[in-house]
Amino acid sequence: MILSKAFAQVVLLALSSLCLTAQAKDLLAVGASFSQIFELQPNGEYTGLGVDILNRFAQQQSVNIHYQITPWRRAISMVERGQADILIGPYDTPEREANLAFATKAFYRDNMVFYARVGHEIVWNGDYASIKGQRIGKMQGWSYGPTFNEQTKSFNINEFVDIKSGIERLSRGDLDLLATNSRNTDAVLAQIKIPKAITPITPIIDLQDGYMAFPKQAKFDPLRQRFDRFFEDMIQNGTFTTLGQEYRVTLPY
Numbered sequence: 001m002i003l004s005k006a007f008a009q010v011v012l013l014a015l016s017s018l019c020l021t022a023q024a025k026d027l028l029a030v031g032a033s034f035s036q037i038f039e040l041q042p043n044g045e046y047t048g049l050g051v052d053i054l055n056r057f058a059q060q061q062s063v064n065i066h067y068q069i070t071p072w073r074r075a076i077s078m079v080e081r082g083q084a085d086i087l088i089g090p091y092d093t094p095e096r097e098a099n100l101a102f103a104t105k106a107f108y109r110d111n112m113v114f115y116a117r118v119g120h121e122i123v124w125n126g127d128y129a130s131i132k133g134q135r136i137g138k139m140q141g142w143s144y145g146p147t148f149n150e151q152t153k154s155f156n157i158n159e160f161v162d163i164k165s166g167i168e169r170l171s172r173g174d175l176d177l178l179a180t181n182s183r184n185t186d187a188v189l190a191q192i193k194i195p196k197a198i199t200p201i202t203p204i205i206d207l208q209d210g211y212m213a214f215p216k217q218a219k220f221d222p223l224r225q226r227f228d229r230f231f232e233d234m235i236q237n238g239t240f241t242t243l244g245q246e247y248r249v250t251l252p253y
Helices: 002-024 049-061 072-080 146-151 163-172 182-189 218-236 239-247
Strands: 026-031 064-069 086-091 100-102 108-117 136-139 157-160 177-181 198-215
Touching (some): 026 049, 026 072, 049 064, 049 086, 049 198, 049 239, 072 086, 072 198, 086 100, 100 218, 108 163, 108 182, 136 163, 146 198, 163 198, 177 182, 177 198, 182 198, 218 239
Parallel strands (some): 026 064, 136 157, 136 177
Antiparallel strands (some): 086 198, 100 198
């Protein structure tokens, strides 16, 4: 019995050591550049609502989080394969849920909208039949909701890897409509000059909520669960609302 107790103590100490080691490891958070959510400043600093939330999580958990901005599809692939620990900002879709483990609650909300050239009349009342003949651009790898995906299967769609390219093509008249979100698009418009002004048109395409997502592998479950508890506390104590106002981001709650 004495040997059994001693052995149990050794096992407990070993497990505690392993837990501390696992919790103290460096984490990698990846994503594409999203205005107000995940951005790299000229001085090399990463900023945005997503970064602020994760920095606070890292401080509470006594871990180090490193950030990397990469093309969106590559970022998704890195997390799906377990090469990165956290994906910042994906919209939740059934297809993505097959390969990613999403946090329980979203941390921002986007209006998905069509942009058109100012003065270029486009009939859009929510009926996709009314725009079937239009040249439409959208962002590669983005989710626009099930209705958009289904209704535009036979449409003439051009995909862009960055919003700037889509905006410029729309402004030049190479497109009739650009499907995007107002948060990212307005940020790019504030930074560039284009030949002809563009503007969002109503009604909106859909609402999409953005989440933190984690690898699907079971070994990442504790990380996701710890984040869920941390984020719920942020919501309950009002910190999350304050941060949303600071970054001028629409919140889901």
